[in-house]
Amino acid sequence: MDASPQKSADPAKDRQPLHDRPTAVWAHGTAILAIAILGVAAPFIILITGPRPPSGGLIWDFSMGLGFGALAIIALQFAMTGRLRWITHPFGADIIYLAHRYMSWGAVALMLSHFALLYVFHQPALGVLNPLEARWELTAGRVAMGSFVLLIVTSEFRKRLHLRHEWWRGLHLALALAGMAAAVAHVLGVGNLTDTNAKRLLWLGVTVGFIGVLVYTHVLRPWWQSRNPWHVVSNTAQRGGVHTLELAPTGRGLHHWKPGQFAWLKIERSPYSLIEHPFTISTAPEKGPNIAFSIKPLGDHSSDLAKTPVGARAYVDGPYGAFSIDRMAEADGFVMIAGGVGITPILSNLHALEARGDTRPVILIYGNPSWDEVSFRDELAAMQDRIDLTIVHVLDDPPDDWDGESGHIDDAVLKRHLSDQTRDWPHLLCGPAPMIAAVTDALQDLGVAEHHIDNEIFELV
Ligand SMILES: Cc1cc2nc3c(=O)[nH]c(=O)nc-3n(C[C@H](O)[C@H](O)[C@H](O)COP(=O)(O)OP(=O)(O)OC[C@H]3O[C@@H](n4cnc5c(N)ncnc54)[C@H](O)[C@@H]3O)c2cc1C
Secondary structure, eight states: OOOSOOOOSOHHHHHSOGGGSHHHHHHHHHHHHHHHHHHHHHHHHHHHHSOOOOOOOHHHHHHHHHHHHHHHHHHHHHHHTTTOHHHHTTTOHHHHHHHHHHHHHHHHHHHHHHHHHHHHHOHHHHOOOOTTTSOHHHHHHHHHHHHHHHHHHHHHTTTTTTOOHHHHHHHHHHHHHHHHHHHHHHHHHHOTTOOSHHHHHHHHHHHHHHHHHHHIIIIIHHHHHHTSOEEEEEEEEOGGGOEEEEEEESSOOOSSOOTTOEEEEEESSOTTOSOOEEEEBOSOGGGOSSEEEEEOOOSHHHHHHHTOOTTOEEEEEEEEOOOSGGGOTTOSOEEEEEEGGGHHHHHHHHHHHHHHTOOOOEEEEEEESSGGGOTTHHHHHHHTTTSOEEEEEEESSOOTTOOSEESOOOHHHHHHHOOGGGTTSOEEEESOHHHHHHHHHHHHHTTOOGGGEEEEOSOOO
16 A cells, blocks of 8 residues: 555645645634624623513613623633634734734723713713712723723823833733723623623623633743743854844744744743743744744844843743745745845745745845845855745945845836736735835735735734
């Protein structure tokens, strides 16, 4: 009997892990959306199907509905931000964080409308605002509303408020916890819609769910990490001020890791610390179990990380993200466009093509301030001998004898190097947000469809 792996008729399928096939990703994403919609609808389904409480009039009932909707959406946020890989897998962590941002605005808008309707049309039911005299359950509702409003304001204006990321993260967690606990206390205390077992079970489920996600995220996962530390085995300075840290696992390596993904990294800190930063794994899974992070010192933390000594202990939470050629098995070739340190996920994808002997053509357009600051330029040049890679360097400030592209990566540069043949290839973009926006517009003007453009921005909103 032939023991060799069965090849399917479609070579693209052989290149792609089962769980990354478009139909699997689509089905997985649809299942998550359906569960989320069901979660938000649950309080209403229980209300409609069970014995109905006496109506307080249209506006009263509507206002209660808004309050329940707000709470259901907020409860979902704990699952969305708990870095549960089952949830981030189909969409990518950046999309989940973006959805979290907009859903939180929506929930707070519903919550404020719930209060405003009661304030305008049923003022006596609200009683006094003074917490010393007010009913505790109504004060709990106001504490919840205040916490969530503060949470949105400190997140939207973090930079203007000069809040360091670490402080903001601690505050965000504290406000979310206080707000959610106060909101559940409000619902249970008011008791209007908690009069049956099904309704009480729902709120118990919500409470257990959000506490469960917090315990998993902040206790169980760090505990698991504490049993699987990594060690820095080298720190190599690259051009452009980038430092590549190579890490070796002492226990289990990364599981289900795909090129282009990232992880949250803690070095010389407790695994329970809230201070951790996301960095792309710049090598490919095939080159494991060691992994590498290439870090550009852009602020306090990244500057400290760049100086990490060999032997330092590290904790790695990952992998996350969907900026990967593994999602694009059907592609005939790739256009990759990087600005500065945005080369890291692209480098990882190129390493994977190289390790797999994948000969699909790649056009890499790589922008940098100057020739001396082009990180990995020798490594990339060497790769050209092993994979079908065309590199177009674009320099802001080229040397005198430079005969390549200069200035920014704009429509003229793209027109010169991309052809009709490349229009339907995936375009993978990574770099500063303004560069991504400008290049996306230019690509669309050239006729590249939106679904052929994928980007990774080094900032989670
Ligand atoms: C998915 C992803 C992949 C990344 N990959 C790389 C990479 O391969 N190489 C690289 O050099 N950089 C990468 N970054 C960027 C890197 O995470 C930031 O440069 C670093 O966190 C900045 O921290 P700092 O304290 O040095 O700088 P600061 O000046 O304190 O922060 C600069 C900005 O970085 C963001 N930031 C700061 N701390 C955090 C944090 N804990 N979590 C999330 N964002 C934070 C904030 O928006 C902040 O305004 C990546 C970012 C993301 C989101």
